[in-house]
Amino acid sequence: MAKQTVQVDKVIIRFAGDSGDGMQLTGDRFTSSTASFGNDLSTLPDFPAEIRAPAGTLPGVSAFQLHFADHEIMTPGDAPNVLVAMNPAALKANLGQLPRGADIIVNTDEFTKRNLTKVGYDTNPIEDDSLESWNVHPVALTSLTVESLKEFDITKKEAERAKNMFALGLLSWLYGRPTEGTETFLKEKFGKKPEILAANLKALKDGWNFGETTEDFSIRYEVKPAPLNAGTYRNINGNLALAYGLIAAAHQTKLPLFLGSYPITPASDILHELSKHKDFGVRTFQAEDEIAGIGAALGAAYGGSLAITTTSGPGVALKSEAIGLAVALELPLIIIDVQRGGPSTGLPTKTEQADLLQAMYGRNGEAPVPIVAPQSPADNFNAALEAARIATTYRTPVFLLSDGYLANGSEPWRVPEVSELPDLTVTFTDSHNWTAEDGTTEFMPFARDPETLARPWAVPGTPGLEHRIGGIEKADVTGHISYDPDNHDFMVRTRQAKVDGIASTIADLTVDDPSGEATTLVIGWGSTFGPIGAAVKLIRNRGGKVAQAHLRHLNPMPANTGEVLKQYDHVIVPEMNLGQLALLLRGKYLVDAIGFNKVRGLPFKAEELAEVIATYVDTNNANEGSSNG
Amino acid sequence: MAKQTVQVDKVIIRFAGDSGDGMQLTGDRFTSSTASFGNDLSTLPDFPAEIRAPAGTLPGVSAFQLHFADHEIMTPGDAPNVLVAMNPAALKANLGQLPRGADIIVNTDEFTKRNLTKVGYDTNPIEDDSLESWNVHPVALTSLTVESLKEFDITKKEAERAKNMFALGLLSWLYGRPTEGTETFLKEKFGKKPEILAANLKALKDGWNFGETTEDFSIRYEVKPAPLNAGTYRNINGNLALAYGLIAAAHQTKLPLFLGSYPITPASDILHELSKHKDFGVRTFQAEDEIAGIGAALGAAYGGSLAITTTSGPGVALKSEAIGLAVALELPLIIIDVQRGGPSTGLPTKTEQADLLQAMYGRNGEAPVPIVAPQSPADNFNAALEAARIATTYRTPVFLLSDGYLANGSEPWRVPEVSELPDLTVTFTDSHNWTAEDGTTEFMPFARDPETLARPWAVPGTPGLEHRIGGIEKADVTGHISYDPDNHDFMVRTRQAKVDGIASTIADLTVDDPSGEATTLVIGWGSTFGPIGAAVKLIRNRGGKVAQAHLRHLNPMPANTGEVLKQYDHVIVPEMNLGQLALLLRGKYLVDAIGFNKVRGLPFKAEELAEVIATYVDTNNANEGSSNG
Amino acid sequence: MADVDLTDSAVPVKLTAKDFKSDQEVRWCPGCGDYAILAAVQSFLPELGIPRENICFISGIGCSSRFPYYLTTYGMHSIHGRAPSIATGLAVSRPDLSVWVVTGDGDALSIGGNHLIHALRRNVNLKILLFNNRIYGLTKGQYSPTSEQGKVTKSTPMGSLDYPFNPLSLAIGAEATFVARTVDSDRKHLTDVLRQASQHEGTALVEIYQNCNIFNDGAFDLLKNPETRDDEVIPLVQDQPIIFGAEGQHCVVRTEHGSLQIVPTDSVDPVEIVVHDAHHPDTATAFALSRLSDPETLHQTPIGVLRDVQRPSYDRLMQSQLETAQEQGSGDLQAMLRGADTWTID
Amino acid sequence: MADVDLTDSAVPVKLTAKDFKSDQEVRWCPGCGDYAILAAVQSFLPELGIPRENICFISGIGCSSRFPYYLTTYGMHSIHGRAPSIATGLAVSRPDLSVWVVTGDGDALSIGGNHLIHALRRNVNLKILLFNNRIYGLTKGQYSPTSEQGKVTKSTPMGSLDYPFNPLSLAIGAEATFVARTVDSDRKHLTDVLRQASQHEGTALVEIYQNCNIFNDGAFDLLKNPETRDDEVIPLVQDQPIIFGAEGQHCVVRTEHGSLQIVPTDSVDPVEIVVHDAHHPDTATAFALSRLSDPETLHQTPIGVLRDVQRPSYDRLMQSQLETAQEQGSGDLQAMLRGADTWTID
Ligand SMILES: Cc1ncc(C[n+]2csc(CCOP(=O)(O)OP(=O)(O)O)c2C)c(N)n1
Numbered sequence A, B: 001m002a003k004q005t006v007q008v009d010k011v012i013i014r015f016a017g018d019s020g021d022g023m024q025l026t027g028d029r030f031t032s033s034t035a036s037f038g039n040d041l042s043t044l045p046d047f048p049a050e051i052r053a054p055a056g057t058l059p060g061v062s063a064f065q066l067h068f069a070d071h072e073i074m075t076p077g078d079a080p081n082v083l084v085a086m087n088p089a090a091l092k093a094n095l096g097q098l099p100r101g102a103d104i105i106v107n108t109d110e111f112t113k114r115n116l117t118k119v120g121y122d123t124n125p126i127e128d129d130s131l132e133s134w135n136v137h138p139v140a141l142t143s144l145t146v147e148s149l150k151e152f153d154i155t156k157k158e159a160e161r162a163k164n165m166f167a168l169g170l171l172s173w174l175y176g177r178p179t180e181g182t183e184t185f186l187k188e189k190f191g192k193k194p195e196i197l198a199a200n201l202k203a204l205k206d207g208w209n210f211g212e213t214t215e216d217f218s219i220r221y222e223v224k225p226a227p228l229n230a231g232t233y234r235n236i237n238g239n240l241a242l243a244y245g246l247i248a249a250a251h252q253t254k255l256p257l258f259l260g261s262y263p264i265t266p267a268s269d270i271l272h273e274l275s276k277h278k279d280f281g282v283r284t285f286q287a288e289d290e291i292a293g294i295g296a297a298l299g300a301a302y303g304g305s306l307a308i309t310t311t312s313g314p315g316v317a318l319k320s321e322a323i324g325l326a327v328a329l330e331l332p333l334i335i336i337d338v339q340r341g342g343p344s345t346g347l348p349t350k351t352e353q354a355d356l357l358q359a360m361y362g363r364n365g366e367a368p369v370p371i372v373a374p375q376s377p378a379d380n381f382n383a384a385l386e387a388a389r390i391a392t393t394y395r396t397p398v399f400l401l402s403d404g405y406l407a408n409g410s411e412p413w414r415v416p417e418v419s420e421l422p423d424l425t426v427t428f429t430d431s432h433n434w435t436a437e438d439g440t441t442e443f444m445p446f447a448r449d450p451e452t453l454a455r456p457w458a459v460p461g462t463p464g465l466e467h468r469i470g471g472i473e474k475a476d477v478t479g480h481i482s483y484d485p486d487n488h489d490f491m492v493r494t495r496q497a498k499v500d501g502i503a504s505t506i507a508d509l510t511v512d513d514p515s516g517e518a519t520t521l522v523i524g525w526g527s528t529f530g531p532i533g534a535a536v537k538l539i540r541n542r543g544g545k546v547a548q549a550h551l552r553h554l555n556p557m558p559a560n561t562g563e564v565l566k567q568y569d570h571v572i573v574p575e576m577n578l579g580q581l582a583l584l585l586r587g588k589y590l591v592d593a594i595g596f597n598k599v600r601g602l603p604f605k606a607e608e609l610a611e612v613i614a615t616y617v618d619t620n621n622a623n624e625g626s627s628n629g
Numbered sequence C, D: 001m002a003d004v005d006l007t008d009s010a011v012p013v014k015l016t017a018k019d020f021k022s023d024q025e026v027r028w029c030p031g032c033g034d035y036a037i038l039a040a041v042q043s044f045l046p047e048l049g050i051p052r053e054n055i056c057f058i059s060g061i062g063c064s065s066r067f068p069y070y071l072t073t074y075g076m077h078s079i080h081g082r083a084p085s086i087a088t089g090l091a092v093s094r095p096d097l098s099v100w101v102v103t104g105d106g107d108a109l110s111i112g113g114n115h116l117i118h119a120l121r122r123n124v125n126l127k128i129l130l131f132n133n134r135i136y137g138l139t140k141g142q143y144s145p146t147s148e149q150g151k152v153t154k155s156t157p158m159g160s161l162d163y164p165f166n167p168l169s170l171a172i173g174a175e176a177t178f179v180a181r182t183v184d185s186d187r188k189h190l191t192d193v194l195r196q197a198s199q200h201e202g203t204a205l206v207e208i209y210q211n212c213n214i215f216n217d218g219a220f221d222l223l224k225n226p227e228t229r230d231d232e233v234i235p236l237v238q239d240q241p242i243i244f245g246a247e248g249q250h251c252v253v254r255t256e257h258g259s260l261q262i263v264p265t266d267s268v269d270p271v272e273i274v275v276h277d278a279h280h281p282d283t284a285t286a287f288a289l290s291r292l293s294d295p296e297t298l299h300q301t302p303i304g305v306l307r308d309v310q311r312p313s314y315d316r317l318m319q320s321q322l323e324t325a326q327e328q329g330s331g332d333l334q335a336m337l338r339g340a341d342t343w344t345i346d
């Protein structure tokens, strides 16, 4: 029977089920076919903190949200239009965020008395009227799958496990997604298990056919491809983009890559990814702890590697002392902090931006460290290259502040041509860099480049440049131990000046204000870029005038930051912390920057930001009768 | 022959010699007789970084500066009136800071060709005219001592070693200091070596007599006792005052004292001192590292001890992660950071104030920790009591930021009566603290005191209150693990609110402005109190009007801090860092606080501060024709 | 005090396993070896005859370290690797408590290795339960310091390069006074080892082989499978000759170079068979026993108490120093503050 | 390159001790044992036949850790306890270098204990010189993890409570492949041990008894005084029976429980005397040797190489993984970036 197809400009789907139900995989597959279909998209996985919380319980719910559209989008979306709930726990855990009128596809097979009581449902919400304000599509996913696979010689358990493919097939039909990609994927995954493979392929197909045939789904939705710039695209998550960025940086600096790391959520995947690329000469060292991880990286940096250490907040705390040493040694080192909820162990699987001030000040003494932050999952790639540029040019440790959302979220990424990448070639000092009055030459480990104030990077193995460095204060030029008061004051100021000087090589802060008349600026850093951008769009659509700026460099900030801020009556700083960037902006530029802060372990929703911004924009545009009263 | 005695209001003496010459001891002895004589005084030891640098070398010079007066003084003094130089190195190292016209007593015996060349003197400064603008008193201290001890049955080396007593005798004569104290001291020290004892006593006496008899010293100086408030006084250095403060705090809280620490300069002496007081039930644990030190302290805090951990900057960096845990656990803990020159190993024996922002922000996540700072060596005692009050009342880790100068400097201290000490009695929770609707009671580890927001402190061993705590985010009230977004936001804000709330129990920031008309405020924290106070006096003596305020509490700051700052046209913040308090004041209160920063490892000199202040005060008082043009 | 629920201190010694089960839902993967250990500990604790409020469990971070939440004693889930330090401070300042540490192979031997060996040499009164699953569980399956060399994991796609620690050799080398090994699945043996550990004064290290069925399933099958276990597990019994195998066909004898080896029981004179003595002051045999098994495969692994010798505990020594110091009465605060060298102004 | 001074690489093998003396004034206390060790190392280094620029010394913090400043090689004076980690990163990323670690008993065994034992088990190509003066020198005299129990120091006025580590037992328990002990004052022996260490592939731990004449003077007098040393020092010589004493009157034999003991040489059948074999794969004898001496007094202390066995070094293993991975040519960046699953918009 013919079905009607409705055009929509965007869809937000949330797959939710038990950790065992393979929701992350289902989401990934749906995402990549959506990507190859050409939509713009943004995803947000939501893992449970436990490895496998007991089946069917609320803590065990694993979810994956996908936002895709026929136009450019910036966030995984505020509220889903469609929830796929594989069991009662998944329904209960997500119903709260589901706007009235949204579609809910429930796997009725799992709505047993036992499962219902597990999560505190006295009656079955599918049967009582509690869901009446949503479009519920009850589908017996499990039994339908088992039924469709009965001719296969596989166990019932194995058949049941294929129910996510059945669901994927159904959703693919519903939104007209190609399934070839998934078929190839399955062929690779189950190559060695032909029976399982065949079963999964059939489940996928039958899911599609089920949509086609069943009465319950009378409408199909179509989301046209988005007009992205020309190029070759792939979907990529933040940790992968970061790992690729680091390998690319090694390639561009012509240095061997060395990673010293200790596993920690949500940074571990960077270690996992880099360990796969030994064919690029990448050395990964899983250390006994975070201190040994950065210690080994520092040793490798001294030896001439592009040295990296990856971790999350608690690991940064442990590395603090060694970071101070890196500052004193003035060696290139990239410290990657994939921020998570804190303090202490906090919320390991949730996102947060509360390590900014730790990165700025978390060391003894005056120990300035440059800080860069990516603004979207794919942007981790560029941020890595920039961190490498600063570290190698200025011979300094550099912080790269990612976060849980940037790490696990994904989006389409235009794959760059290697030839487009910046040339970061590093040349080691291999000759004397100092001439005495009498014309004799010498190597001075702390004689600086007048431009950058960087000291020479002379690696062991270079004849004639043997030298000793260390954490005790060093005399200017010679690098000998010095307790001289004036030398100390000079060195402290010089290390600071070197970092401040980086500002001369970074782009000015640009402001996005189509109207050119905005009197309110919303400024952020890191992963709030998407939500802020979306919120600003909402405001503008409602006739409000608002400007947006986003900081890639937190230390030093762009040279024009102060001027920019002073041009606005209101400066709003949304952060997933209690106001860390706001403090820096206020302290440095004496502008009354107003923080909008939520520390919920989740990205901002565009709508909640828009509301806050509106309170300022309204007042400014009152007499322009803007539509958002 | 009769000698003339001149009255002076203050004297600054600097004893300088080889590490082996016993200058610290000489200084200590002169100080305590000066103290018991009733002068106000302030001292500044200046140790070499090496244990024993080679004899006669510049790095080997050990010095001790004493400032004493017939009126209240606040610093060890800018420039010495008298330098006692036991060898050429001591002369060379200190001449630079010696104002023209000052007296120099040199031990001529040590001015040998060999010793002179060691420090780069081609000719003997005593003989050439290079010292003509000072009053040089050449004294053959070594040979005179050996001569005076020839009848004793001791080795030449032993005789020579007594030369510091000879020098002490001479100086005691010169300034009319009593020597009884030193005699008793020597009797205790050399009780078991009667011959050595007798020799030292004789050297002391002969030094005195030498002053009486020699032509070279025609004048004696007299410094009358200072009008200190009534009371019993002793001279005390900062680390000792701090150790006493902690023992007093344990006494006042009625809790057993537990110290978990790892040795580090300049904090080690606190461990050493506390380890002597087992008769107070003090437990000191020398851990394998700083992390184990704070870990053990945290364990003891959970068990109901007044728990302390002591360290310096690099150790704080290592403790960062555990401090975050303490914040999450909400247990009382005092973290003492005796700041030294940084970054990294830096200048271990020099003073600095550059750990303020580390203390504020050196942890992952939003992890607020209260901070108190002593303002003079003896003030460490009060600061320790205040830190204990906050820690135990609010169930929170607290930072106490001392520094190298506060730790080793000394001053007279009015010994408090134990009865005067604040009552800090702690009572543990020993019963249910929560009543359910149905009237049943329960123990809730995170049910807070509505006043302080402190959670209950129920220690193991208390029946019925068994509970589990940890570093993962906790649900409000129950303390169960919670991944709930709103709960996390609530807990983050509540921990912050608890710390902010401390402001309601601390005194308002008071301003010292005799004129009441000052338009410039000088505000500081920690050990700059003395130099700022002295500088402000200088300005006022010169007719300038300037206000002074000093922060005992850095987090939270007194409730009125903002108002106070806003009352002045100029706010100057002198710090031994690059402007850390200044950043906080600007960021919190949006006042254009101007930093005056030196990072030389040495306390400010009153005169250099006065100059800076004058540039502002002038402009304000221009039309008042103030005298300091 | 009025409304304290005193029940548990009222009848301290008559507790049951149930009394030690907390209301928190246990959140390990179905089938995880940690469940068996939890059950064994809960049913053993009543044996201690110590009221719940005097027992404290301190853990680090890891799947295993969730342990304290599931008990009704006092407890702390601390940070990664630091549990021994925290427990040391608690035990030293509160000798009246029974302090237990729960840790994993990563928590105890990777990030926490230093605190572990220092606790062992100090002989602080701690009972340390090391759940060794030879993998990082909580972080989803990287190799650990006890993983066999060449192990393929998420962080070592071509195999790990590190030679593993033998936790018991390390402990004996670190001057441990009590060292034992047991297995999650052998409830009786596990309980028996816990009993001996609890009776030891000082630090007791108990390595518990624990199956992580998600990331390292079957790591100990050789020692668990009915077909193999009799020939692979070497149970140590105090004062008994070390004989094992279904028919006792294997036995342990000394080599001429001081180590131990396994030979057919009928191939040697019975007097040559090593008689197990965990109390022997000398470390030689205990160390040699710890070396018997194959570090990669665990082929022929001794279980039981390898070493159990007396040395005064750190807490006891500290306690007696405090008592000595206070013999002439405890300190006089006013006198201390005043000191020797004062002057008075009036 | 024009103006590089290439002298040292030009004649790499013909260097002398002088070539390794830096221009920095040595700043240890007069009489410190560190001077003797420095002199021995400086005169040994030319033997390596390695150009100065390919040698690197990494140290932590402590008096001993000032060492690198006094050499003309590359060097780093790092932070307390971390030298083994830093050296690991350097050695693993630069297998062409000869990497040495200089550390103290506090630096290596207190704060740095974990890094040390992990370096040992990994067998990274490092030569670790542990200057053991049984005290914290730089911080002016607190007891260290090797100080005898009951030691009275600034931080332990009533005596220390911690039972000391035996660094060599700890190392063997941590799977060390090379373990040796020597004495600062015995230049010949020290040099000989350095030589053997330098020839070992992997981590070599050399404990050097070093006198701190300021804070722990005479700690090793028993092993140094002419009157006592012959009866107190047990020199180990490969393949030689372990006999010592002025007239070789003492010898080492095995006890029936696997340990070693010292008996009069004439009281035993010569074949019973243990013949030293540092290369024996089994750890038993090496461990037993490490236990021979009295932990408090050092009465009868073996010196020399206790253990020296082969195990592929971590760096070599990593190198070969990289080579295997690159057999089919090294990675194609563009291909990696593009990945499997792309789509094109034009
Ligand atoms: C400072 C710090 N570093 C790293 C982590 C991440 N982490 C948590 S548990 C763990 C290791 C878990 O392995 P193990 O100790 O063997 O415990 P298991 O989960 O296997 O029981 C790691 C690396 C952390 N939480 N904190």
Ligand SMILES: Cc1ncc(C[n+]2csc(CCOP(=O)(O)OP(=O)(O)O)c2C)c(N)n1
Binding pocket: A321, B262, B263, B264, B265, B290, B314, B315, B318, B345, D061, D062, D063, D064, D065, D080, D103, D104, D105, D106, D107, D108, D131, D133, D135, D136, D137, D138, D139, D144
């Ligand atoms: C993080 C840190 N903690 C503590 C210190 C202080 N400290 C410096 S050296 C040292 C121990 C020195 O003892 P050892 O390692 O035996 O070296 P030695 O001086 O005896 O040669 C300590 C505690 C420090 N510099 N850094």
Ligand code: SF4
Binding pocket: A051, A052, C027, C028, C029, C031, C032, C033, C034, C063, C064, C133, C137, C138, C211, C212, C213, C214, C215
């Ligand atoms: S991951 Fe492994 S160790 Fe952790 S709970 Fe699951 S099965 Fe147990």
Ligand code: SF4
Binding pocket: B051, B052, D027, D028, D029, D031, D032, D033, D034, D063, D064, D133, D137, D138, D211, D212, D213, D214, D215
């Ligand atoms: S303190 Fe001891 S170890 Fe340090 S330099 Fe002096 S003698 Fe040597």
Ligand SMILES: [Mg+2]
Binding pocket: C062, C104, C105, C106, C131, C132, C133, C134, C135, C136, C137, C144
């Ligand atoms: Mg594990």
Ligand SMILES: [Mg+2]
Binding pocket: D062, D104, D105, D106, D131, D132, D133, D134, D135, D136, D137, D144
């Ligand atoms: Mg030492």
